[in-house]
Amino acid sequence: MKNEKFSQLVDQLSAAQRIDSAKTKATIEQVLTTSGVHIKQRHHRVIWTFVSLVAAICVLTLSGMTITPVNHVMAQAPIIGNFFAKFDDDLGTIVETNGKSQKLNVTRTSSGMKVVLNSAYVQGKEVAITGTVDGLDKPKDDWFDFYLGRNGVKFSQDSMDMTKIANGRYRFYLNGQIKGAVPKNTINFPIVFTSFKGNFGRWAFNLHLTPSKVSSRKLNGKLTVANGDVKLKLLGIDEYAGGTGLLKIQQTKKFAKDEFTIFNVNVNVNNSKQNYLLANYDPIIISGSGKQQVVGYRVKKMPKNIKKIKIEPSLDKIETSQRTTLSSLPLTIRAKRTSEVFKFKKASLKSGKLTLRYYLTGTGSTDHQLISHNGNALAAINIMAKTYHDNGNDSVFGNDYLDQGNHRLINTKTHEFESTYDLSQKSGLKKLKLSQLQLQIDYEGLHAVPKMKQQIIQVK
Structure with a gap:
């Protein structure tokens, strides 16, 4: 027998716990860590949707605020x-x-x-x-x-x-x-x-x-997003007897390593908008690899005669790491595909202590977000010998590579930072001069994924 009341509460709860993945995740980690709260994990995967909901309730309750829709839903939800x-x-x-x-x-x-x-x-x-x-x-x-x-x-x-x-x-x-x-x-x-x-x-x-039991129906529709970096083609829906489905989309990316996903799948029914995407499930790769894949998004049972689907896409552009010798500073380094700009001042090396000062803009994060957790995001700047040989993960533990430094914010108005490195920690670095050293910028994890506008796929 269907529990219609509980189904309605599930829909309300799904709407109430909508999250913006990257920024919300980082903020929640910081708040929970500061509060001395340990994040509960499922073995091998953190369930961020639920953590986000609980953390939001805790934070807002401590600040004297309440979330009426969420409190109402959780109070009514039958448990047994x-x-x-x-x-x-x-x-x-x-x-x-x-x-x-x-x-x-x-x-x-x-x-x-x-x-x-x-x-x-x-x-x-x-x-x-x-x-x-x-x-x-x-x-x-x-x-x-x-x-x-x-x-x-x-x-x-x-x-x-x-x-x-x-x-x-x-x-x-x-x-x-x-x-x-x-x-x-x-x-x-x-x-x-x-x-x-x-x-x-x-x-x-x-x-x-x-x-x-499964039944399939075809959907036809195309959409190009991110200035042509991603092309989408609707293929259809597999509908299961339990009341869920798998929305199948062919995704063709210009750059194979870019990470594309969809956060919302909205359909207008009787002038009422509803998000059908089950957000706490990762997409399934059905076939393909590299630039072109057929991907399945888990959804609630979708209506018949769909005319258009509104999606909220997200594209994390993978930026190529860049290296430059320390003796070439001062120098401005611009990311090729994303918007980060490093403007380095002249480097200083005294008694094995390397100091870098630079202005950093275009990350999409605030200065304080970049510097939180002892400058975790700024660990993107790594120091190595010019003779360093990249041998995958093993080489980062070598004696001529240093990825641990101390980072601090110097000026909030000009976005100036300082990073210092103790080269004496590495035998292959401690006796080298500036002309024998280089820095590498790893952009992955440095920039916030920009939020893209909702876009419409016309269904034929």
Whole structure:
């Protein structure tokens, strides 16, 4: 039986927790760290949508403000029985409230601990399972371990999480994707759990999951964004019985390493706008690589007869690293594809201490954001010998490469910074002169991804 009230609350909550990924993530990290709060992680992935919501509530509550829509939604949301909502799984919540999740209710006991698998769902290639473990009295770490046995589908884990219910009792969750074709009738999923929070045992379940019924419809439409750097072509939607879908788009990029994604998928229905994108799921690469890929975006069930789709795209342009000798300073260095400009003054080297002063503009971040966490963003400036040989990740640990310095803001009006480096830390640098040294600017992570305007794909 459908829980219509809960479905409405999920829609409200999805709208309430809309985030601007890069800036919001950095701000939340800083606020939580300053407040002494540790970010809770799913094993292998931070669930930023939920962290953003909780952090926003904490920060605004501490400042005397309230968020009426979010508070209202969270106060009304029914908890019992909605397993996937407890782990911020919007897709699973929709499936469950539509009555399309698969009830498991199977139990195994090992090492004095009882494990019960409660529920699962399959939507296309997406699989998720949730359950409980009892008798876990001495937790030693924060996660659990499992593997899939022989004769099962190939499965790639995406995230996992555990939350305490009572003393010795925890609820757990895992999700991921089936690799390769999805079986039509039955999905063999022989899952074996080997530990929970550092307590070992063997809990084996030979699950037979039911694949979701799927229907496909074609969509035709094209759009060029970012001054021709990205071309989009609508291919269609795979619609699953659980109430979700996969919007398939062919993305062709001018530069293969650029990172393109879509944050909003809005469709006007009866003069009412709704975002259909399930934002806490990464896009799925269906086929292709490099410059051209077919990508799937997970969405709620979309209406028929779509005339146009409004999207909010984002393009992170990958800028090539630049090197210059320190003896050539003063010098102005401009990024080739993004807007950063470094205007270096003459470098100073005294008793193994290198000092760089420079003006930095065009990052899209404030000076204080750049300098937060001991100038983490300014770690983009690395020092190396002119004879340095780039050998991938291994070479950054060599004796002629230094990526750790101290950074401070000198003047907020002129955007002047100072970076100092202790060359005595590296045997291959400490005796070198300015003419034997070079700096490298790594732009990745330095600039904020600019927000692009919403754009419309006309659907034919």
